Structure formats: structure tokens, C-alpha cells
Amino acid sequence: MTDLPRRALAPLAAGLLAVPALARADTYPGKxxxxxxxxxxxxxxxxxxxxxxxxxxxxxxxxxxxxxxxxxxxxxxxxxxxxxxxxxxxxxxxxxxxxxxxxxxxxxxxxxxxxxxxxxxxxxxAPLILAGSGKSPAKSVTELLDAARKNPGGLNYGSSGVGAAAHLTMEDLQARTGARMTHVPYRGTQPALQDLLAGNIAAMFDTYSTLKPQIDAGSIRALGISSASRARFAPEIPTFAEAGIPDFVSSTxxxxxxxxxxxxxxxxxxxxxxxxxxxxxxxxxxxxxxxxxxxxxxxxxxxxxxxxxxxxxxxxxxxxxxxxx
CATH class of the missing domain: 3.40.190.150 (Bordetella uptake gene, domain 1)
Incomplete structure (x- = not known):
């Protein structure tokens, strides 16, 4: 067989190979x-x-x-x-x-x-919310970061685990602001939230749906939301831009x-x-x-x-x- 017939047959072979995939797509879903x-x-x-x-x-x-x-x-x-x-x-x-x-x-x-x-x-x-413990004196993003800068590593923050969006968002925030807190990773959000309620950690990032019941109860404080503008579902929570940290947007x-x-x-x-x-x-x-x-x-x-x-x-x-x- 010469090179010309091989080249001529190549598109036909490719088309035949594609037939099973097309057939599957045509009958999808069958289970x-x-x-x-x-x-x-x-x-x-x-x-x-x-x-x-x-x-x-x-x-x-x-x-x-x-x-x-x-x-x-x-x-x-x-x-x-x-x-x-x-x-x-x-x-x-x-x-x-x-x-x-x-x-x-x-x-x-x-x-x-x-x-x-x-x-x-x-x-x-889901834009992440920075929540502060109700037992902490910090009532805003600025106050929390100021406290962390005055006492590097003296405040603890929690997350649902190493590598979670909540963890990495706080690392990004610290890098941008010069604040330094100590990370306490938990096996999931709920154990971290319980320690936030108890005052064992000063702050944590998580989603609105997770934090809302405790925010509404006054047990924790919503310090800031990491969205470009205030969220329609929580218009009372200020953005990080309002705290002087422009373009700080992070979400899960x-x-x-x-x-x-x-x-x-x-x-x-x-x-x-x-x-x-x-x-x-x-x-x-x-x-x-x-x-x-x-x-x-x-x-x-x-x-x-x-x-x-x-x-x-x-x-x-x-x-x-x-x-x-």
C-alpha cells in the first residue's frame, strides 16, 4: 500500500473510531x-x-x-x-x-x-465570611488584624483542615496585611465552629450557610465577607475592601x-x-x-x-x- 492510500484512509478510520462515542451520546442517558x-x-x-x-x-x-x-x-x-x-x-x-x-x-x-x-x-x-468569636474583643476585620499584628502568633484561627479554602484564604489575608495568627486545623467545620463558640480560637473563615445560625444568635460575629461587593443574602456584612483591603475576593x-x-x-x-x-x-x-x-x-x-x-x-x-x- 502506498502512502497516498494510507493518507486517504486516515479520515475514514478516525470517523469509524468516533462512531461508538457518538452512539453513546445519542442514547445518553440509558441508566x-x-x-x-x-x-x-x-x-x-x-x-x-x-x-x-x-x-x-x-x-x-x-x-x-x-x-x-x-x-x-x-x-x-x-x-x-x-x-x-x-x-x-x-x-x-x-x-x-x-x-x-x-x-x-x-x-x-x-x-x-x-x-x-x-x-x-x-x-x-459561596463567598467566605470571616467570623470572630463572640468572646473576642475584635468587632471588625481591622480590629482583628490589628490585634494579630500587635501579638504575632498569639491569636489562633481555625479551619476545616489543611488546604481547605478557609485555611488558604486566611493565609492569603495574612500575607496581604502582615498579620500573623496560628493555624489550628480541625477534622471538618463543626469542630472548628464549636471552638470558635467557646473562644478557643479567635476567628475562622467559612460559608454563610454554616455560620448564619450562630451569627443570628449573637454567639459569633460576622466581621467581613470576601466578595467584590456586599452580598444580597447578607447586605449587613461589610466587604474586605471596606476594611482597606482591596480586591480581596475568595470563595468556596x-x-x-x-x-x-x-x-x-x-x-x-x-x-x-x-x-x-x-x-x-x-x-x-x-x-x-x-x-x-x-x-x-x-x-x-x-x-x-x-x-x-x-x-x-x-x-x-x-x-x-x-x-x-
Missing amino acids: PIRIVVPYAPGGTTDISARLLGEQLGKRLGQSVVIENKPGANSIIGAGSVASSPADGYALVMVIGAHAANATLFAGRLPFDPVKDFSPISHVVS WCLLLAPAATPAPIVQRLSKESAEIVREPAMAARLEAMGFEVVGSDPEQAASFLNAEVERWGKVIRAANVQVE
Whole structure:
């Protein structure tokens, strides 16, 4: 066979190889879909996945099952999806820790947080709130940071764990302001919140939905919100820009991913349905009341966002020399 026939046959061979993928996309979904949440039930990721999954199932005419697989800073759950068939039936809802893991565990992960996934949609974001203990004299961002600068390392702050958005956001804040507090990592948000209530730590970052009951009860203080402008769901909480820290914007977020090489028509359909679900007025209002900002991006925007978050948190991790055991 000469080179010319080989070149002529190449497009035909590529087309034949694409047929199975197209056929799968045309009949998708033909069975229940699984969304893995790499955290325990009840948290921000779990709530958003369940709200999305319920409506996604109705739209697709198939059950959408939420499977909680916590452990190892989301690595266990995300890894189970990375190694699943790329057919659209195994998805994962990740948050900021997924982007941080690319740097925290560089060279030690069983998968690549970017290359081994096909981004579907940046579903929602939740700007983080800096909460101060009700037992602390600091009643504002400025007062807390002034106290930390006067007594470097003397104040403790908590987080849900090393590498969590709450942890890295505080490290970023300290780097920008020259304040220095001592990090106390917990196994989850609730233990940290209990110590905030008890006055054992001075402050912590977390989401509005997590902190709201205690803020409303007056047990803790909402010192500032890390959004570009005051949030509609909590207009009484000042931004960090108002405290003299411009462009300090940080959030946890929920990003829906599929295994790499999932057929593009499947990814596009899941993205379109997800965006329409979260933007539907009743759902958007429900999410906003819980402290979420609706996004609903397309796959290209989701991929760009994930890459930017990996780069952003990588810089913070390296600058603060954050280490995991």
C-alpha cells in the first residue's frame, strides 16, 4: 500500500473510531447517573449536589444518585471518578480543595486534578465570611488584624483542615496585611465552629450557610465577607475592601467534573442542563438564600476557572509554605 492510500484512509478510520462515542451520546442517558461528593453528607458540596441532582434527574429522565465518598481532602472521591469509564455515568462535585491538591500533593496523587477530568460546569460559588468569636474583643476585620499584628502568633484561627479554602484564604489575608495568627486545623467545620463558640480560637473563615445560625444568635460575629461587593443574602456584612483591603475576593465553589475523554456531546448536555437548573428563578432564589452565588458556566469557562484556581492557590501554598503530613 502506498502512502497516498494510507493518507486517504486516515479520515475514514478516525470517523469509524468516533462512531461508538457518538452512539453513546445519542442514547445518553440509558441508566442512572452517579454524582460523587468527596465529603460527608450535610456540607456545602453535598447540599448543592443534591439540589442539582434532583432536578437533573427529572430533566434527563434517569435517576441521579448522590454518593458520599469522604476522605483524604477529597482525593478518595475524586480519584474514584477519575478512574471510572468516560461515559457520563460517573461525575464528581469538587470544591476548592481539589484545586489546592494539585500543589499540596504534587507528584503524590493517583490522578491529575486537571488533566484527568472533563469540566462540565462551575455550578455555584459561596463567598467566605470571616467570623470572630463572640468572646473576642475584635468587632471588625481591622480590629482583628490589628490585634494579630500587635501579638504575632498569639491569636489562633481555625479551619476545616489543611488546604481547605478557609485555611488558604486566611493565609492569603495574612500575607496581604502582615498579620500573623496560628493555624489550628480541625477534622471538618463543626469542630472548628464549636471552638470558635467557646473562644478557643479567635476567628475562622467559612460559608454563610454554616455560620448564619450562630451569627443570628449573637454567639459569633460576622466581621467581613470576601466578595467584590456586599452580598444580597447578607447586605449587613461589610466587604474586605471596606476594611482597606482591596480586591480581596475568595470563595468556596462547586465544580461538576466528568472523567477525561467523556464524549463532548454528553459534557455539553450536562453543562446546559446544569446551568438552566441553577438559573431557574426559584432554584436561584433558594441557592442565594443559602449563601450561594449562581454561576452555571459552560465547559470551556469551567476549565478556565479550574486552571486559574490551581494557579492561584498554588501561589498561596508556596508563599506560606503550607505542608500536609
